[in-house]
Amino acid sequence: GMFKWVLHWGLLDGNSDVFALMYPTPHELEKYAASGHPKPFIMIEYAHAMGNSLGGFGEYWDVINRHPVLQGGFVWDWVDQGIEWQAQSALHSTLNATPQFHSPQTPPFGAATAATKAVWESHATPFLYGGDFARFPADEQTACSQITSSSRVQGKFSAHWSFESFPWHSCEVPSDGNFCINGLMRPDRQPSPAAWELKKLYQPVRLSTTVAELAGAVPKVRMSNEHLFQPLSGMVVVWSLLVDGEPAVSSNATIPLLPAQQTTELSPSVALQPLCEAFAVLSCILDVSLRSGVDGLMLAASHEVAWEQFQLPWRRAKDEPTTTSSAAPSMVPLAVASTSMPALAQLSYHIAGDELQVRGSNFSAVFNTSDGNLHSWEAHGASLLLKPLQLSTWRAPTDNDYGKDVFRLAAWLNVSRGGMQVESSRLEELPGCIRWCCTTIPLYSLVSHPPVFERCYTIGMTGTIHVRVELLPGESPMPSLPRFGVQLALPATFTELGWLGRGPHENYWDRKRGARMALHRSTVIEQTVPYVRPQENGNKEETIFAYVSSHNANVGVLLMGMPNFSFSSHHFHDDDFGASNLFKVQSHTSDLQPRKGTWLQLGRQKGVGGIDSWLSSAPAPLPEYTLPYAPMQIQFALHSYQVEDHSERPETLAKALQPLLEKLSSA
Secondary structure, rough: OOHHHHHHHHOOOOOOOEEEEEEEHHHHHHHHHHOOOOOOOOEEEEEEOOOOOOOHHHHHHHHHHHHHEEEEEEEOOOEEOEEOOOOOOOOHOOOOOOOOOOOOOOOOEEEEEEHHHHHHHHHOOOOOOOOOOOEEOOHHHHHHHHHHHHHHOOOOOOOOOOOOOOOHHHOOOOOOOOOOOOOOOOOOOOEEEHHHHHHHHHEEEEOOOOHHHHOOOOOEEEEEEOOOOOOOOOEEEEEEEOOEEEEEEEEEEOOOOOOOOOEEEOOOOOHHHHHHHHHHHOOOEEEEEEEEOOOOOOOOOOOOOEEEEEOOOOOOOOOOOOOOOOOOEEOOOOOOOOOOOOOOOOOOOEEOOOOOEEEOOOEEEEEOOOOOOOEEEEEEEEEEOEEEEEEEEEOOOOOOHHOOOOOOOOOOHHHHHOOOOOOOOEEEEEOOEEEEEEEEEEOOOOOOOOOEEEEEEEEOOOEEEEEEEEEEEEOOOOOOEEEEEEEEEEEOOOOEEEEEEEEOOEEEEOEEEOOOEEEEEEEEEHOOOOOOOOOOOOEEEEEEEEEEEEOOOOOEEEEEEEEEEEEEEEEEOOOOHOOOOOOOOOHHHHHHHOOEEEEEEEEOOOOOOOOOOOOOOOOOOOOHOHHHHHHHHEEEEEEEEOOOOOHHHHHHHHHHHHHHHHHHHHO
């Protein structure tokens, strides 16, 4: 009681040297700093790191760095308090019963490849949490079952144990569920993706510059030692110029002693603007990394102490545009457009039933005229789609979503899973391409005037498919969207992955400062983050392009943003992560079995939030990281390529196709 009084009451009238609260918002910190109170503000708990969390952490430190009176705080908490499950361990013999792990449905497309399963089994360790341990004694089971079967409906005992955290169906001893799985480290002390965000924002050295300072013959970057007492010595700065995500020029130099609270200027050894203008097509970035130069008591040599990236505005000059016909596109009513277009010798279409079939010299695509989805896509002798390309407005809830607004947003689960119905469509002949646009409405909606989604597919003669998806809100109010984009599934042999965007670890709209912009290469199975309890995971922000390839089929799929998108790739369906569960269930990521397919989600989604994980006045996420119900659109393009054709490297194709994408999007 005294602890609570000292920290929460009378703090501004002389009873304490500091002002301290739990879980204030960044706005409340700003408000305190503006009030002029002289007492330092220290957050005794903040940034609840439960599951996929720590969104908005950068906003805290933007405010803290502006105001000396704000002195940081203590993230809750350091490590997930889970216990590794080993069937033959001493723990096993102390449990009244074997934990009843979640058993997902049998994958509808068969088991994943053996190599994928082997990687996953070494990746996902089973950890126990509240609800996995001792059950009521046998003589109390009957009473327990009677209580839970009635109280689940009537809401009894809800003042003591919430339905969210208590596994009523299994009659466990009362627990807080996975509420102690709320750390920056996994139970095995491996860092979660959120830990990299904290490391970046806690770095003790600030690197800053301006475009004008970088444009000179001798570019300049300011380095400030933010330590209060410790000088920087024996440090090495590593410069890298990333051209379209890949290192083009790099150098390093030992920096002189820099006392605490002092600033100095550094310069890379080359002029940056000429190199960007000579080679960069998609992006040009200066990456600055400060590393320890020698082994020390705490840090090994080459340990990265601080880093920063600076987006440079210079690009290679575009080629002169190719002259195209200025004739206006002709409109072809869908109901009668049942023959090939003679004007497009290499591109034809045919309508049969509810299918619009488009063919080129080395590809074919089939669109369903009833639901508006791309149902089939074949190229280079391979079938590329396991499941159709379709709209997606929902995501698997995170722990923060369950604690905040999962029920408020549930209308979008109905929209996403209920399917679409085409209300109207049009087909156009354009110079060098065909465009099919359709207006669709949800088959299942809880409002009388539902949203309208317009999709336009523009197919070029080379097989590139440009996609535009637009949301047109209806008159009935709807909540903000968890996600706005598309999903599709490729065959399971599509296992190799690359992307130019934020990475290499998972990152989100409100938690991406600790993820570098670069060209990353990995595998699909490594993108699934083994949170102890399954939830939304694996997202990558600011993706300029991504590709997934199958060496078995000698084919790959290239996805290009216009200008960029967020995406995720898994050998799991969203339902495996709990997408269909509006109530949190007792489940474990380690129980999931990779499916025989590769699922992709791309578009935009709301942030993950991270102020707290319960029903408080704090927003999750912050308002600037939500998708309000308002007009919005995304654009991207699909292109296939042959893996063994070295002239068709996806990184090279993504750059070479830029002029074509601009024409398709503006046609």
